[in-house]
Every structure is written in structure tokens, then in C-alpha cells.
Amino acid sequence: MAVTSSIRESAGTVVRAGLTGGKRDVRGIVFAVLLLLCLLTSLFMLTILMWDVVAQAIPVFDKRGTSFLTSDLASSPDKAGVSQGIWGSLVIAGFVVVLAFPVGIAAGVYLEEYAHPSRLTRFIQLNIRNLAGVPSVVYGILGLVVFVQGLDGLTGGRSVIAAGITLAILVLPIIIITTAEAVSAVPQGLREAGFGVGGTRWETTRDHVLPYAAPGILTGTMLAVARALGEAAPLLLIGAITGRLASPPGQTLVDRLQGKFTAMPIVIYGWANEVNKPGKKTGLTFEDLNAAAIVVLLAMVLVLNGAAILLRNRFENRRQG
Numbered sequence: 538m539a540v541t542s543s544i545r546e547s548a549g550t551v552v553r554a555g556l557t558g559g560k561r562d563v564r565g566i567v568f569a570v571l572l573l574l575c576l577l578t579s580l581f582m583l584t585i586l587m588w589d590v591v592a593q594a595i596p597v598f599d600k601r602g603t604s605f606l607t608s609d610l611a612s613s614p615d616k617a618g619v620s621q622g623i624w625g626s627l628v629i630a631g632f633v634v635v636l637a638f639p640v641g642i643a644a645g646v647y648l649e650e651y652a653h654p655s656r657l658t659r660f661i662q663l664n665i666r667n668l669a670g671v672p673s674v675v676y677g678i679l680g681l682v683v684f685v686q687g688l689d690g691l692t693g694g695r696s697v698i699a700a701g702i703t704l705a706i707l708v709l710p711i712i713i714i715t716t717a718e719a720v721s722a723v724p725q726g727l728r729e730a731g732f733g734v735g736g737t738r739w740e741t742t743r744d745h746v747l748p749y750a751a752p753g754i755l756t757g758t759m760l761a762v763a764r765a766l767g768e769a770a771p772l773l774l775i776g777a778i779t780g781r782l783a784s785p786p787g788q789t790l791v792d793r794l795q796g797k798f799t800a801m802p803i804v805i806y807g808w809a810n811e812v813n814k815p816g817k818k819t820g821l822t823f824e825d826l827n828a829a830a831i832v833v834l835l836a837m838v839l840v841l842n843g844a845a846i847l848l849r850n851r852f853e854n855r856r857q858g
Contacts, residue, residue: 632701693795715757
């Protein structure tokens with residue numbers, strides 16, 4: 538294996554020297570250095586921002602502990618917590634997984650494997666790509682008109698159901714595009730091998746194409762969920778609560794789904810506008826709580842991305858095995 542790699546490297550060096558005439562590619566080196574500097578600058582800025590947020594959030598977890606995660610929203614930084622925001626974000630993510638994943642993946646597979654190349658197909662693909670670039674506030678207006686006002690009897694009006702369906706529609710074009718790209722990257726020889734042994738189009742797609750494209754599909758879908766978790770503009774239009782959210786005792790699951798709601802981005806937005814008056818017991822301010830809420834939201838996104846990476850590696854190992 539080492540001999541083969543060394544042969545490849547020497548062959549690549551010989552070919553490169555023959556193409557360039559043995560001259561040093563100064564412009565290419567300068568371009569590569571500039572790209573590296575841009576990368577290092579971006580990482581440095583992100584590191585500074587993350588360090589500032591985490592350093593400000595550590596006292597909150599030190600003084601409040603797990604009560605910060607289990608407490609409801611309150612008017613005092615000594616009592617306020619993010620449990621209602623976590624609940625709302627997880628429910629919204631659940632709606633995205635249940636509604637957007639199967640529809641988006643099925644649509645992407647159909648466009649690449651079943652749809653005949655025609656003007657109509659190209660028109661649909663163009664519109665899907667355009668929808669992926671539409672600002673999220675436009676989807677918020679759509680959710681307000683359709684799911685809050687038009688279907689209030691089903692969704693409960695300004696509820697987490699309306700928010701979940703709206704954000705599922707928001708990320709649907711992204712899932713369709715990433716699925717179609719992952720499927721189109723499957724080698725054509727894999728399909729021909731499936732057809733060659735007598736498999737139908739469905740059997741070839743199910744047993745050969747989808748397992749090969751699964752890592753790319755999982756990566757795209759998890760990125761879509763991460764975007765849904767971080768959106769705030771559509772939730773504000775739909776009616777997410779930015780202040781204190783009461784939790785009446787004895788609420789059923791249906792009551793919570795159709796009642797008033799909030800989510801982690803809205804909690805962060807609301808606390809950013811609060812007066813930074815220190816609490817009497819802990820001395821914490823809403824600015825400190827805001828940093829801790831950002832860390833919680835980042836942790837939720839990282840957990841989802843970690844799960845996607847594990848599933849992707851599993852499919853890749855199965856494919857290579």
C-alpha cells in the first residue's frame with residue numbers, strides 16, 4: 538500500500554512538472570496562501586466569539602446549575618430558565634423531521650431517478666432552487682396567513698403546530714436540493730449493475746442508489762434541521778412569546794401543542810432586549826442568561842450534527858464493507 542502511494546506521488550510530480558515546464562507556480566502559491574489566511578481569519582473570529590459567549594455563560598451554569606435548564610421564563614434573572622424554549626425547539630425539530638424529511642427526500646429521488654428531462658422538470662428544479670433562497674420572513678408571512686389565520690381550527694392559531702409546519706416548509710427546498718445532489722453523485726455504473734442483474738428501477742434505487750447516497754442525504758437534512766432551530770423571524774410573525782410564558786397546571790399534550798409557545802431563538806431575542814438589572818440572589822443579568830441560552834442552542838445543534846455524523850459513518854462503513 539505504501540509502495541503504491543509513493544508511485545502515485547512520483548507519477549503526479551512527473552506529470553505536474555511536464556505540464557508546467559518545471560516552473561514554480563507563483564500565482565497558485567499566492568492564491569493558496571490567501572485562501573489559507575482567509576480560513577485562519579474566519580476561525581480566529583469564530584473562536585473569539587465563542588470564547589466570549591462561553592466565558593459569559595459559565596457563571597450562569599455555575600450559580601444556577603440544572604435549574605436554568607428546567608425553569609420556565611420569568612421576569613427575574615434569578616428564576617428565569619429555558620425549559621419552555623427547549624420544548625418549543627424540539628417540537629419544531631420534530632415537525633421538520635416528520636413532515637419535511639420524507640417529502641423532501643422522496644421529491645429529490647423522484648427528480649433524479651424517475652422524472653424525464655423536460656421543460657417542466659427544469660422549470661420545477663429552477664423554482665425549487667429559487668425557493669431555497671427566499672428570505673425566511675416570507676415563509677413567516679405564509680405561515681401567518683395559511684396556518685395561523687386560515688387553519689386556526691386545526692393548528693390552534695398562534696401555536697407551535699403552525700410554527701413547526703411553517704419551518705418544515707421553509708427547509709423543504711433545501712432537503713430536496715441536497716437529496717437530488719447526493720443521488721446525482723451516485724456512479725452510473727452502480728445503476729447499470731442493478732439493472733444488469735434483473736432489478737427493477739425501484740429495486741435498484743432502494744438497494745443500490747439510496748444506500749450509496751445516504752451519507753450526503755443525512756448531512757443535508759441535518760443542516761436543514763439546524764437552520765430550522767436557528768430561525769427567529771418566522772416564529773415572531775407566527776406569534777411566539779418573547780416575554781413571560783405562563784404554564785397552567787394540568788395541560789395535556791394537545792393543549793401545549795395548540796397553546797402559546799416560544800423557542801430558543803425567541804428566548805435569546807427576548808432576553809437581548811431586557812434591562813440588564815442584576816438579580817438579588819445570584820447577581821446575574823439577562824445578558825448573562827442570554828449567553829447561556831446561546832450555548833444551550835449550540836449544544837442542541839451539535840448533538841443533532843453529531844447524530845448525523847454517526848449515521849453517515851455507519852452508512853459509509855456499510856457501503857465500503
